[in-house]
Amino acid sequence: MxxxxxxxxxxxxxSSGDQTVSRHIYGHFSEHLGRCIYDGFWVDENSTIPNKGRIRLDVVEALKKIKVPNLRWPGGCFADEYHWRDGIGPRDQRPKMVNTNWGGVIEDNSFGTHEFLDLCKMLDCEPYIAGNVGSGTVEEMAKWVEYLNFDGVSPMTAIRKQNGMDKPWKVSFWGVGNESWGCGGNMTADYYSDLYRRYATYARDYAGAPLKRIASGANAEDYNWTETCMKNIGPGRMWGLTLHYYTLPTGNWKSKGSATKFDEEQYFNTMKNCLRMEEIVSKHAAIMDKYDPKKRVALVVDEWGIWTDVEPGTNPGFLYQQNSLRDALIAGTTLNIFNNHSDRVKMANLAQTINVLQALILTEKDKMLLTPTYHVFDLYKLHMDAKYxxxxxxxxxxxxxxxxxxxxxxxxxxxxxxxxxxxxxxxxxxxxxxxxxxxxxxxxxxxxxxxxxxxxxxxxxxxxxxxxxxxxxxxxxxxxxxxxxxxxxxxxxxxxxxx
CATH class of the missing domain: 2.60.40.1180 (Golgi alpha-mannosidase II)
Incomplete structure (x- = not known):
């Protein structure tokens, strides 16, 4: 001691003016990665674990307690290899694919659009869908939006009704690609911002379902990416612009450090790296202010958290890590930073919800535990939609x-x-x-x-x-x-x- x-x-x-801490700062992220969806939210067809339509109920109840405001899906890097039509219709007829980003495992597409939106309904949260720009087409994204949001007569609504959903879901939050500078296509900022304008044009606003279009923004300190997107896309064409930043204990992607075995020096360095979020958010916000002084565009930090080496003996592509008091201190610190920048940060998503990276929940067959990070979100839910x-x-x-x-x-x-x-x-x-x-x-x-x-x-x-x-x-x-x-x-x- x-x-x-x-x-x-x-x-x-x-006391201040009318600035609000948006509840969407407390959002989460669930990718088809490791055991986040499968063995996390989604159980086997014949599982004895209490579930509703294969969605695990103890997980749902735990997340409802912390009032999860939004959930981002299907990725992450997986989003830019995901073709949404593979995940609708009778499950036994859905094509299988290889998840090339995360472990090379077979994805059976049993958890798709309808299942995700059923989950969001059970959680009483807003869905945040990331569209495929990297390997998809403008038509593919446009038809997904139509399938989700149109209440008229069209081929997409006819298919939706055949699949059991008569009325549209009216999904608002819509990401146009993910990490387009990296796994989402290795694009330049100029190329992506032009591509965004094209994709966003055909992602239509339907009656009663205006989109909040979110552009794929910068990695950490890539301020040029933010500058280019703000200049070339402009405030009128996007609701939000993303930012990704992960806390690495060592600062080295090849050997990030253990989740559970660290000394005070590594703890100090980890927290120093965590606190960089303040500078990174401030500098991106300053660039956004130059082009958007009225702060119409939200800074959406839709991937954040600590990233350590995986637990020994687990699949390195599954990114399974334990969660300590150190991680809770990271969560509390980062959420304080977001709250204090709530004039610009309107949305954020911790990576990830279950069994991946800085998870809220870990599962092992029928067992479930709540991590220290979960308990931080339970404490901080009092800030949601409150006056800053x-x-x-x-x-x-x-x-x-x-x-x-x-x-x-x-x-x-x-x-x-x-x-x-x-x-x-x-x-x-x-x-x-x-x-x-x-x-x-x-x-x-x-x-x-x-x-x-x-x-x-x-x-x-x-x-x-x-x-x-x-x-x-x-x-x-x-x-x-x-x-x-x-x-x-x-x-x-x-x-x-x-x-």
Whole structure:
């Protein structure tokens, strides 16, 4: 155990204008990759695991609890090799294919458009579909939109009705390709932005179903990609522009580091890499501001999270990794960054929901566990669609040798009832932080809270012990006159509610 020293800092929180923390910042991502869909959401036809139409019910209930606002599908890299007509109609007649991106396994297309939209209905979330630009055609995407959204007479609506869906789903969120700079076609920014305009033209708005078209944006620090898309596509032709950034513990794609076996130096480097999201989002947003000062185009961070080496003995193409307290600290920190940039970041998607990368849920046959990251989303759901409250503070340093990073990150919001919610993350594994908080003219009488922490940064939930890292009641906050005083433990995430 670490000995706890203490540092002090002052927070100032003020009421703001009409900026809202969009619920869509808390979105998720489920790709045909490893065991995310198959053995995750989707069980075998004769499975004894409780399911509805092969959709696993314990998973659905867990995700409903955290109010998942949207779900992105079918990829990822898989989206640009996915041909949607292979995944409709009688399942025994659907063609099989090889998933060339992820493990070279056979994809039987049993989980397709109807199954995904059934899942979204069960979750009460909005679907976010990524269309195939890399290996598809304009006609293919246009007809998928028609199949999903048109309520008139046409060949696509006739096929939809034959397949059991009389009325359209009216899907709004529509991605025009994925990672077009890489696995989605290795395109240049100029070529993609021209191609986007063509595809987006034929992805029609049907009555009662206007599309929120989302362009495939930059990888991490590729600011030229954002500049080119904003200049060539323009604010009027897209609802959103994506950004992908993954936290690598080592910063090296070839040897990323273990999910569970790391020392404090690797933890420090991981959190330093996580905090780069602040700079990356800020710089992309500044470029967008130049072409779109009214902030009509959303920055959509639709792939983010920690990416480690896979668990030993698992298929390297399945990207299965465990999930520790470190990952929870990454989730809390990243969501605070998005909340604080909610004037531009209107949507985000953690990669990925089940059994892949920074998953919320891990499954093993009939067993299911909730990861530390899941519990962060459970804590932070109070920010969804709430009024953003700006915060001023100077963070104490978390020091390791001659290196240092900010130990503290925070975001705050006020919901429709007037309750104020403050999410606090202390990245320092040794030292607690004493906070004095001035809430200005915000009125409140009581404070309650929850905390997520554990004895070690490497602590995980397992199928044998599934509740080692879970949320607990927090009693380290109190009212002192007009001030809020908080004792924030080392390596912890705390969410406070002031009423």
């Amino acid at each position: 670490f000995a706890c020293a203490q540092t002090e800092t002052l927070l100032t929180i003020k 409250l700006p915060i001023n503070f100077a963070s104490p340093d978390y020091k390791l040798g001659d290196k240092k990073i900010a130990a503290l990150n925070v975001s705050a919001s006020q919901d429709s009832t007037g309750a104020v919610h403050i999410s606090l993350v202390n990245l320092d594994p040794k030292n607690k932080i004493s906070l004095n908080t001035d809430l200005g003219n915000l009125k409140w009488k009581t404070v309650t809270g929850q905390i997520l922490t554990s004895a070690q940064l490497t602590d995980i939930n397992t199928f044998a012990v599934s509740n080692k890292v879970v949320n607990a009641k927090f009693s380290g906050a109190k009212k002192s006159g007009n001030m809020l005083k908080v004792e924030l433990p080392a390596k912890s995430i705390v969410v406070l509610e002031l009423k």
